[in-house]
Amino acid sequence: MQTDADAIDGLTKCPRCGATEISLNQATGNLRCGFCRHEWQAVNAVEAFGLDTPIEQLRGLVLGSGATTIESTETVRTFKCSACGAEVVVDTEHSTQARCHWCRNTLSMNQQIPNGAVPDMLLPFRVPKDAAVAKIREFVGKRQFFAHPRFKKEFAPENVMGVYLPYMVIDVNAHAAMSGVGEHELRRYTVKVGDNHETRYDVEIYQVSREFDVHVNDLTVESSSGRLDQRVSANTNNIINSIMPFDTANAVRYDANYLSGFTMERRDTNVEHLMPLAQVQAGDIARYQANSTLAYYDRGVRWDNERLDVVGQRWVSAYLPVWLYSYYQRKSDGSSFLHYVAVNARTGETMGSVPINKGKLLAVSAVVQVIGMVLGTIILVVG
Template identity: 50%
Template sequence: MTSSSSTQQVGGHDKCPTCGSTDIAYSSTKGVLICRYCRAQWTEANAEQSLGYDTDIASLQGVQVTRGADRIDEASSDVVTLKCQGCGAEVVINSATNLQARCHWCRSVLSLNERVANGSVPDAVLPFALTHEQAVDKIQAFAKKRVFFAHKGFRREFEPANVVGVFMPYLVADVRAAVKMRGEGEIEIRRYTVSVGKDRQETRYDADVYQVERQFDLIVDDLTVESSARRAGAHTSAETTNIVNAVLPFDTKKAVRYNANYLGGFTSEKRDLNVDDVSGTVSRMLFGLGTTLMRRTLGQYGRGVKWTGGQVGVQGVRYLSMYAPIWLYSYYEKRGSGEFLHYIAVNGRTGQTMGSVPINKLRLTLCSALTTIGILAGGWVFFL
């Protein structure tokens, strides 16, 4: 029987709402939590509704931050001690690597289900919808399309067991902003051809140049921003870390109130960026959205518009923290005396897949040379 009852959260225990057991698992095929003792099935309440974040964005004022998105206390320890309510034992959880532990005496499952000082517990979790088998199929299909040029070691050593499910930390923002932009737009009024030298002609044009300004309000629902510094898209010469950004977006409206049992069997990565750290990224994303939406108002400028300046004024914003699901496959490629880490990522909700594959450089060079020879000969080159 499936219900929408919420888990009882008492003293570090996530308990079954029917029988009180702590032995709970998540089924990605059914999308529900299941009590292993009484077999009751349920889901947590919708995160936005629980937090009151389903209200009108257009009325937002200032900055609102949930408990899970609050500033991380850098001075606090990752190691948290919970007192088991089942037997009274004290159980230690290292929140840098895990948000659940099992009591070594009574076997009750204890969870960090409340916010602790080091900011390790999010407000919401978006459960996995794709199974491990489905993720493996997605990754194999992605690699198969690139197998001809792939390094032979990558093709030979693929191991489904190395596809792991990871919960990545994100800050999700609802934003009300004012966008102002200015630039120069050109409207072509004449096009003509002139001779340049003896053997060449050149097409030229005359255009009227106008000062262009645009100002409008922008309402954005669920802008999703990386809150792990390592995964936030910074350039690295040793790995394709930011590939996870290429499998967005997530269906964030389906996120539920955080419950550590959704994390069972998966790994998770801790948030280490605060709201202040991502505010610049949010502004840049708003600016990009604004320029995209603005294009529909610029049809008369046939030669385009060159933007020379602009600004984004955030009038109201609210943040919540969320774990979102990614299936990851990694492969180490030896490069000289070092290694390069390739990733293939699968959105654990939508199945969107992207990644990098190590290239067989000799085969690529050979094929490029043969293609060039074929073109120069005026014929076709077929590869089987």
Template identity: 25%
Template sequence: MAVVSYKCPHCGGELIFSPTTQKYKCEYCLSDFSQEELEALKPEEGSEEKAVNFEEDTQEENTTEKETQEAVIYHCPSCGAEIVTDETTAATFCYYCHNPVVLSGRVSGEFLPDKIIPFAIDKKQATEKFLDYVHSKKFVPKAFFNKQQIEKISGVYFPYWMVDMDMEGSMQAEGRNVRVWRSGDTEYTETKVYCVEREGDVHLEDITKNALKKSNAKLAEGVLPYDVSKVQKFHMGFLSGFLAEKRDIERTELNKQVQQEANEYGEKILRGTVKGYSSISVKSCHLNQTQENWDYTMLPVWTVTYKGKNGKMYYYSMNGQDGKVYGELPIDYKKVWILGGIVFGVVLILALMGGYLL
């Protein structure tokens, strides 16, 4: 498996994808390169010329039978140090030289993503947005705001399946119109019942499903949706400077779930075309799939964890495109009791004053 590290052609420093400029930036000489420039600098296959913009070290996975289930070991192409990963890691960092590396075998062949939405928010912006989110909440422990805690935030590309689907639909429903009026002391109610039918073609886009078993499904789907107009054809270079995971959930495992969701959306669309009735009751709805397209897509997520005093681990995810935060915040019950005591004291004083004045 090839371990790839993208290198600056000017100074040899590592190149990292910059969300702010949407280019690859060298942290040493501050040069930047577009995707097209980076691809143009890559030597052709079979060329004996040394690569000037990336280092590639082809090596076998160093595992034992036990390690296959727990960890896989590679060597950093920059310093030679061991890089220990699990079976789904597709991009990471060398622990010793901090060089970003991409495990290209994890994003090639059948595991080559079709599309990617690059990070649009860098770590500084993600930290600021996360702090804004936390500061807007009450009763959060002070330890949650310390520098060491916030520096744990990591940018990760998570794998998702995105599905487009065409269906032919038909729906039978019952519509009712109710009219109520009074004449003298008598109230009259008139109910008219109508048979309603709808037929049409339904087109659904970007039904998105998490494709990683070890991720928290609520966190992975809590940051949805993304602006899919920003989607790009996948290039490994986008992963440089970030963590990344390859999928371990295949589309066959999601077929039933996606079909059920598509049917629910389809029925909602058909029902939405019915107007002019007091109420609608759907009697039957049939949707036949005519075409579907699945894209294996990498989406950007900022993640951070926090271990509370009770030992519970709290997980948070942030949409790496628009900064939407999802997760459960810890509660400092000491703050809750203090505030409760203050409110009780104020109410008690006001009650006593009210009694004295009376």
């Protein structure tokens, strides 16, 4: 699926006045002309790429051009400035935008070069920075009591960074089949065994099988290996996952003008690496859907055989917007640990980790324990 068919590298102009000073208005999620204040939005990705074709019609593997295998490790590209003709270098490792040194125009790269730097679509920031700062302040405020004093002293939520994180957004057309054993309770009663009473159950045992089509829309999987790696950043990974979901249906076709003022992470994994993970998640969704038909088996169903045959799947790459406040906690042994507070820049959902004052935590749990012991003693005495 060619998603950059009519994308233009180089200079983007305001459609109303032709000025080139274009940036994102964080309050609306629109692009804004710095000269005439005209606002507009890049075309919706669902419409532009036909992502709304029914999932049951998906066959085989469909890839957006921004989701194809990363071939080039080259990160530096040269453009000719279309305003003055100068040659300008863009380091796609850090941005897909650069200013022309001569005429100060901003040049953007919108074509999906095969190094993972340009995704098919992106969700613009819509929670402004000051709102994100307030969210982070509130989040940390609630955890103030146990927070490390040094963290409290150095806490500066204004240092929050807007980051576009790379994801794959996946539609899956699959067929699920599962079979196993289910139990339904007929009655329960108590019998006396020696001096004890025991509960007994009469149950019916059934062979249970389910077979159905599964249509998964916009399954969202991280495509930066640093975040996928559980060992290195289990903490960060969980934080980012817990501020999901994103309203991916509102993603726009990639336009580098949305990036000014933000940093971004490059996708560095390919579809074949992420496919097993997507398959597991689609399987979980199928199992969860089957649950709604299993109410009769009140003692549960054990699946002995489960199959998920993927008939068709569609992968597009996306940048999703997150405000990140990070804090390096220096430990007494010289090591450091990275803490994060992350804000979903579409919904405002906030999650994070705050360094803990271990002494205070231990003291409080000791007090709680003592109170517990005292209460226990009183109850014993009263009893």
